[in-house]
Amino acid sequence: MQWSDLVAWEEQYGPINDVQPLTPLQQGLVFHTELDAEHGVDAYLTQTVLRFTGAIDPERMRHAVQTTLEHYPNLKASIVTNTSGEYVSVIPATVEVPFTVVDVAGSDDFETTVTDHADSQRAMPFILTQPPLLRGVLIQNHDRDRNALILTAHHSLLDGWSATPLITYLLQSYRRPSQAPQANKAYTQFLEWHENRDRSESESAWSAVLSTLESPSIVAPGVRNIGTHPESFKFSIKKEVNEALTALAQTAGATLSTLVQAAWGVFLNTITGQETVVFGTTVSGRPAEIDG
Structure with a gap:
């Protein structure tokens, strides 16, 4: 990374908390995302739909989603290229999560409404340089105390395994909104572990398997x-x-x-x-x- 890179990123995003390398998997996901961008389709979106019965405070839920981003800083990432042409993950200090509340009071088909909004979110590709690569939509039917939270993210941020601890922390944050988030360092530790691996050993093992x-x-x-x-x-x-x-x-x-x-x-x-x-x-x- 060059000093000019950091200057340019701070001009675009404000103060930067961290700059991280992409894993080979992330590089592949980003490559295919940009390859298909001209068609307006991004196959690498993940989506989770949570359903709740009873009263849900939309501002409290928005705060819980935002707190989750603060707890897992890599969720605030934008993906850019540095002056060497390498993809990196730039994590700004401040990123506000897009969060929309939809009131469908009076609707007779709540599930169809949820499905339509989920499909609409899937049809909206992320711009990798505009963080965060995650957004939320809360759909509420106050007449029947039904709610659905749609979380859509780019696959470079989340996979199926990581969705579980993310949702667990989000729900904890909703129940305890006064809890101050503490940055989780697990992903940084994973990157350090990954960088210290013997890649030649892995390549040899896979070459033998595919020989x-x-x-x-x-x-x-x-x-x-x-x-x-x-x-x-x-x-x-x-x-x-x-x-x-x-x-x-x-x-x-x-x-x-x-x-x-x-x-x-x-x-x-x-x-x-x-x-x-x-x-x-x-x-x-x-x-x-x-x-x-």
């Missing part, structure tokens, strides 16, 4: 311009089929997810003709070597 792979396992090699917008496909299976699959998984000492992945591997083998196939799947967790 028998002849070529990528491409499902549709002739297809071009494949969309990146996430889609879901739902279907139903008969009860007896579900019971049979569950019994098979139990016999094999595996989960249904593992069984489905095995079936997908067999399918890839069939359509590609490759003896060794490879595909990706999402995993969630943290290294045992560090706390938090």
Whole structure:
């Protein structure tokens, strides 16, 4: 980082608390986000919807979300490039979370309203240089004491594992609004751990694992311009089929997810003709070597 970088960032964001490197995963997420930006689509958004029954104070909830950002400073990050062309995470001292309150009193279909707002939030890409890369929408139906909090964030900030401690802290902050936030250092410790790892050892291990792979396992090699917008496909299976699959998984000492992945591997083998196939799947967790 050059001194000129810091000067420019302070002119844009005000006082800066920290500048952090991006992990390889974050770099990949940012690369694909910018690659798809021209299409107005960002596949790397995460979203959590919390539902509450009873009276919810919207200002108190906004304060709880803001306090959560102060507790986890990396949630205040903007992602920029320095003069060397490297992506870095710049964390301003002061960032106000966008928070919208929607009153739908009199509405007869609360869940449809929540779904529509959630979809609308997903359709709004983040600008990576404009922090925070997280926003909240609180939908309230006072007539029926129903509430929904929609939290949308860029995937470079949050994954499935980190959503749980974030929500836990948010709810604690709502219950105890006078509690002063203390910055959590777990992410900084993770970056330090990551920087001290022997990358050559990791590369050698993965090279050995993939050494028998002849070529990528491409499902549709002739297809071009494949969309990146996430889609879901739902279907139903008969009860007896579900019971049979569950019994098979139990016999094999595996989960249904593992069984489905095995079936997908067999399918890839069939359509590609490759003896060794490879595909990706999402995993969630943290290294045992560090706390938090």
